[in-house]
Amino acid sequence: MSVVLSMLTSAAVSPTERQRALDRIHSDPGIPSDATTSSFWLQTPHPDFAQKSSKPLPTEADVVIIGSGITGASIARTLLQNRAKSSSTSSHPAVVMLEARDICSGATGRNGGHILETADEYAEFADAFGEESARKILRFRLAHLRETLSVAEELGLTEATQARKVQFLSAYFGEEPWKAAVERLRRFKEGMPEESAEWVSYEGSSIPEEFKLSRATGVVAGPAGALWPYKFVTGVLSRLLSDYPEDFHVAGHTAVQAIHSGNDSNNPYKIETCRGTISAKHVIHCTNAHVGHLVPGLRGRIFPVRGQMSAQTPGDKFPLQATKHSWLFNYDRGFDYLTQLPTGQMMFGGGFANGEGGGVADLGISKDNDMSVYLDIHLSGALSAVFGHESWGPVQGNPIQAMWTGNMSFSTDGFPWVGRLSTSATGRSEPVGENTGSEWVCAAFGGEGMVQAWRCGKALGMMILKQDDQLVPTADPDLTWFPEQLLVSEKRISEAEMPRSMSETGRQSNL
Numbered sequence: 001m002s003v004v005l006s007m008l009t010s011a012a013v014s015p016t017e018r019q020r021a022l023d024r025i026h027s028d029p030g031i032p033s034d035a036t037t038s039s040f041w042l043q044t045p046h047p048d049f050a051q052k053s054s055k056p057l058p059t060e061a062d063v064v065i066i067g068s069g070i071t072g073a074s075i076a077r078t079l080l081q082n083r084a085k086s087s088s089t090s091s092h093p094a095v096v097m098l099e100a101r102d103i104c105s106g107a108t109g110r111n112g113g114h115i116l117e118t119a120d121e122y123a124e125f126a127d128a129f130g131e132e133s134a135r136k137i138l139r140f141r142l143a144h145l146r147e148t149l150s151v152a153e154e155l156g157l158t159e160a161t162q163a164r165k166v167q168f169l170s171a172y173f174g175e176e177p178w179k180a181a182v183e184r185l186r187r188f189k190e191g192m193p194e195e196s197a198e199w200v201s202y203e204g205s206s207i208p209e210e211f212k213l214s215r216a217t218g219v220v221a222g223p224a225g226a227l228w229p230y231k232f233v234t235g236v237l238s239r240l241l242s243d244y245p246e247d248f249h250v251a252g253h254t255a256v257q258a259i260h261s262g263n264d265s266n267n268p269y270k271i272e273t274c275r276g277t278i279s280a281k282h283v284i285h286c287t288n289a290h291v292g293h294l295v296p297g298l299r300g301r302i303f304p305v306r307g308q309m310s311a312q313t314p315g316d317k318f319p320l321q322a323t324k325h326s327w328l329f330n331y332d333r334g335f336d337y338l339t340q341l342p343t344g345q346m347m348f349g350g351g352f353a354n355g356e357g358g359g360v361a362d363l364g365i366s367k368d369n370d371m372s373v374y375l376d377i378h379l380s381g382a383l384s385a386v387f388g389h390e391s392w393g394p395v396q397g398n399p400i401q402a403m404w405t406g407n408m409s410f411s412t413d414g415f416p417w418v419g420r421l422s423t424s425a426t427g428r429s430e431p432v433g434e435n436t437g438s439e440w441v442c443a444a445f446g447g448e449g450m451v452q453a454w455r456c457g458k459a460l461g462m463m464i465l466k467q468d469d470q471l472v473p474t475a476d477p478d479l480t481w482f483p484e485q486l487l488v489s490e491k492r493i494s495e496a497e498m499p500r501s502m503s504e505t506g507r508q509s510n511l
Contacts, residue, residue, distance in 0.1 A: 024364025025303040032100040035369040037404035040311035046234035049103040060092040067286030068099035069108035074457025082475040094247040100255035110406030115225030117141045117451045123187040144451040157235040168224035170328040171216040178218040226339040261428040268431035281437035289407035297425035302444040304366035304407040308375040309349035311402040317393030351378035411444035413496040419488035
């Protein structure tokens with residue numbers, strides 16, 4: 001059962017709150033609004049994307065990517081680096097990326113900057129799909145740390161993005177949650193001994209004093225990473241613009257209003273935007289929480305969830321740990337997440353379970369233009385309590401440097417959706433003729449995009465190139481590393497819909 005469905009079936013949620021959430025989950029999430037909260041990550045725009053594009057919008061492209069976050073950047077890079085060039089000179093870009101607002105101002109520009117896979121779900125995956133599938137899913141997720149840091153180094157972005165490997169500290173407060181965590185860790189280490197070699201646990205007095213977590217019952221530690229997500233994505237996109245000036249075009253403030261499919265076998269799709277129409281062979285939906293707007297068949301299967309983040313000034317007594325640690329704080333209900341920048345700011349988010357209705361009021365919310373007072377209260381006071389008031393100390397200056405919201409994208413079955421979309425999802429007719437294009441989706445990362453989105457994008461880019469028989473000879477077409485649970489299928493579309501209503505006891509009424 002997904003975390004959202006588990007929340008909705010809780011006896012603590014009133015029937016009225018539950019139904020309102022379900023109605024939002026099944027509704028049209030719309031186009032991203034120009035009105036937003038101000039993310040700390042976006043305070044200094046990349047020079048290549050600081051101004052609205054003055055270039056005319058191309059009227060034609062091989063591929064149109066809708067969305068400019070980490071997913072879209074990965075897909076664009078994969079397509080451009082592995083695409084066999086046509087023998088004839090093309091008069092249009094191979095890849096056009098469209099964004100409704102500023103480039104990378106959506107979920108990626110608002111997240112926690114955490115590259116973190118705790119492997120807590122290994123046991124759940126093993127019970128549901130078997131040991132081999134569980135290992136495959138975890139290896140897929142764990143590979144993101146190495147690959148993200150490698151890409152940053154390859155592009156000379158390590159310093160600018162502050163990309164770094166750290167040790168995550170997952171702290172538990174309470175005996176029962178800690179016992180469950182120890183059992184999950186045991187299952188993971190038993191099932192994946194090589195991959196789990198760096199995972200260790202500490203309990204009670206064995207928790208190192210340097211962690212400043214003396215109030216925790218226990219701590220699980222393992223490898224993780226952190227970076228400035230906006231600078232990473234815009235750095236990747238800037239490099240692609242430099243390396244492929246004729247083949248890549250990025251257009252901000254170009255909201256897609258509608259998509260039509262026609263009979264042109266070369267470019268069957270017409271993408272209507274606020275700045276004109278583009279004809280394309282393929283359309284890729286990387287709009288995450290907003291995907292249901294242009295793909296109505298995914299409403300109720302993929303849906304937005306609002307989250308809240310902050311940038312805070314640490315207490316005077318708290319030692320700088322930016323290059324050493326990142327944190328998860330696990331409570332009896334919910335969790336928080338934290339990284340620290342080398343300049344000291346504490347990038348602190350979470351508190352979801354402390355929101356209105358225990359978080360239910362944030363389900364199905366796609367807008368990021370306001371904040372929850374409940375989460376503001378929680379996030380503003382939690383750090384000194386978690387680390388201990390004596391270890392934290394007084395805060396000099398403004399304790400809250402920024403507070404903002406962002407919309408995450410969850411799926412009913414708990415997995416991302418990656419692959420080719422059928423007409424049952426899009427509501428549009430299938431293109432006619434041989435070698436025609438398709439619509440594709442890469443979305444629903446459940447708040448864990450930094451350990452799922454990049455390689456999902458990489459896999460999708462390879463799927464498209466393989467379908468078009470456009471892979472360069474040096475490209476590796478193998479996708480056996482990609483978990484099958486993430487693939488789009490008609491079976492999944494028919495089965496993975498959130499119920500439209502539930503009884504007062506939380507029993508699903510139409511599943």
